Amino acid sequence: MFYALKRILSAVPIAFAVSVVCFSLVQLAPGDPLSLVLPTDATQEIINATKLRYGLDQPVPIQYLYWLGNVLQGDLGTSIASGRPVASEITTALFYTLGLAIVASLIGVTLGVTFGLIAGYNVGNPLDKIVSAIAITGVSIPHYWLGIVLVVIFAVNLDMLPAMGAGPGGDMSLLDRLYFMVLPAVTLAAMPTGIVTRSVRALVAETLSRPFIPALKAKGLTDAQIFWHVFKNAAPTALAVIGVQLGYLTAGSILVETVFSWPGTGLMLNTAILQRDIPLLQGTILVLALFFVALNLVVDLLQPLFDPRIRRS
Secondary structure, three states: OHHHHHHHHHHHHHHHHHHHHHHHHHHHOOOOHHHHOOOOOOOHHHHHHHHHHOOOOOOHHHHHHHHHHHHHOOOOOEOOOOOOEHHHHHHHHHHHHHHHHHHHHHHHHHHHHHHHHHHHOOOOOHHHHHHHHHHHHHHHOOHHHHHHHHHHHHHHHOOOOOOOOOOOOOOOOHHHHHHHHHHHHHHHHHHHHHHHHHHHHHHHHHHHOOOHHHHHHHOOOOHHHHHHHHHHHHHHHHHHHHHHHHHHHHHOOHHHHHHOOOOOHHHHHHHHHHHOOHHHHHHHHHHHHHHHHHHHHHHHHHHHHHOHHHHHO
């Protein structure tokens, strides 16, 4: 209980620091956000009234305090480009991003753990070298390039899968949604698959080299029972790596979503950057960053379930 409370309390200053960084970085970006809504011949009175409407007439520290106060009440502001509440915009886009991240996570974690176990149990063998080569390839290939290649192969040449978009929406079945999700999910899962594979391989190989493994064999334990001991020793670190990758899949999908025109937070961020839509930029970055913080907090709370030593320390 004390460990959980300590981890939760430690996340509060991190969340505050995240809000400061999100607000400050967007403010430092070049360009005038009001150029999107103001005509080129706008008078000074119109400019001043528009600044007052969006709270841009105050010094930056005052703007931050007002913004933070509204955020704590659930108000992320109003998009300059669309005039809609930022929270509403983010909710719609986050639905698509989380759906894509969940599918990509299932692919990445499943393949990564499987490949990692295979390589870890066959260190130095040809099978280990093949799996390691696949993992390095997944880590090294740029997302946007892999996405374009998959579109050319499966959407253009073979005409098997859609090249972009998330479908017409409405009453689409789960199978139809997954149909549009295949290419972006596979693209997004490539790097996490490689990272999780290499991490699990190293953990399993290191665990198998420990002195207690021969002792377990000498006691007559079966391979399945020994595997469970290996899993328990490797799980805490592997869980931390997987948690970071899950956060990356949610917050770092801007290039993949742009390539496939997937209507998630990544594509919305790209559009907001081009339009200099400050409220939308700040709100989206803040939500994604806090989601990453919350995900790492969940991982910290789950790790003691696999390794009680973490809780005691």
